[in-house]
Amino acid sequence: MSHMEPGQANKSISELRRGTVAFCVLALLDERERYAVELVSDLAGSDALAASQGTIYPLLSRLRDDGLVATTWQESRSGPPRKYYRLTDDGRRSLDVFRRDWAHFRDAVDRLLHEGDDRDRTRSDPDQPEGTRHEQH
Amino acid sequence: MNSTDKLIADYRDRLSRAMADLPPARRAELLGDIDVHLAEATTHARDQASVLQVLDELGAPEGIAEAARAESGTRPRRGVDGALAYDVLAVLALLLGGFFVPLVGWIAGVVMVWNGPRWTTADRWIGTLAWPAALAPLVALLAGLSLAPQPDSGPVWVLLPVGLLSAALILVPTVHLLRVAARRRAADH
Numbered sequence: 001m002s003h004m005e006p007g008q009a010n011k012s013i014s015e016l017r018r019g020t021v022a023f024c025v026l027a028l029l030d031e032r033e034r035y036a037v038e039l040v041s042d043l044a045g046s047d048a049l050a051a052s053q054g055t056i057y058p059l060l061s062r063l064r065d066d067g068l069v070a071t072t073w074q075e076s077r078s079g080p081p082r083k084y085y086r087l088t089d090d091g092r093r094s095l096d097v098f099r100r101d102w103a104h105f106r107d108a109v110d111r112l113l114h115e116g117d118d119r120d121r122t123r124s125d126p127d128q129p130e131g132t133r134h135e136q137h
Numbered sequence: 138m139n140s141t142d143k144l145i146a147d148y149r150d151r152l153s154r155a156m157a158d159l160p161p162a163r164r165a166e167l168l169g170d171i172d173v174h175l176a177e178a179t180t181h182a183r184d185q186a187s188v189l190q191v192l193d194e195l196g197a198p199e200g201i202a203e204a205a206r207a208e209s210g211t212r213p214r215r216g217v218d219g220a221l222a223y224d225v226l227a228v229l230a231l232l233l234g235g236f237f238v239p240l241v242g243w244i245a246g247v248v249m250v251w252n253g254p255r256w257t258t259a260d261r262w263i264g265t266l267a268w269p270a271a272l273a274p275l276v277a278l279l280a281g282l283s284l285a286p287q288p289d290s291g292p293v294w295v296l297l298p299v300g301l302l303s304a305a306l307i308l309v310p311t312v313h314l315l316r317v318a319a320r321r322r323a324a325d326h
Contacts, residue, residue: 061167
């Protein structure tokens, strides 16, 4: 662990993305139903998609098999028929649980990261007495 | 076939090959999704550069197949993991369960066979009826012997063919269930 390389951090972030992208999809569908190409471009815009666009389809199949989203085919005026995805009640419950857990997790990680950050700054700044900074928390 | 059609056809072929080990329904669904995606994304721009860009953004077919493998691997079908152990255990319970816990052990075997992912309804009936069918001739013979006027002079030699018939009636369905399971397991993986 003492030799954590930048590449390792990138890998961790991409694993985090992989783990959270399903809930990003559910959150987008919580706003309104969307078709796949639309979902893909919204996800790509928000930097949440871990891998290539095509990997969204196996994910969507799994979410449907798990009963978190439902699909309907709808005609489109501008092109071929579209498969629309919408959130089910189970999907909404799952998303609510994740929203709460994610907030806890994010806050806990933020706290730890910022504490470390503060200590580093304290150490590199000899004028700042150790201990005074901790009272801010 | 013009050049953009060829690009798309080649991409589909690669994807199809990369997914060769996935269940057919999964494969068909994913190919269908990709077809719709390509049709949608190339509705307004079908020149070669646009199609290349759409394919590039979709990503390597092998990567999509890998994602499909990872997603389906995380979700065992119908609550049973479809492992070899389940198939063998179900057949063993059906065959021998009754010896360990009379009747209840056999019923457990029947339930496992009906819940197993590999067998058709016909296979399941074959498994269910194996023991009743095997026991029927023995029961009939014993009933016949006890009704005979002179039980001790009863034809003991009749026991042998009837016993063999019973053994065949229990062993043939057992082997059938195991072979069907092995074949479908191979097709699934």
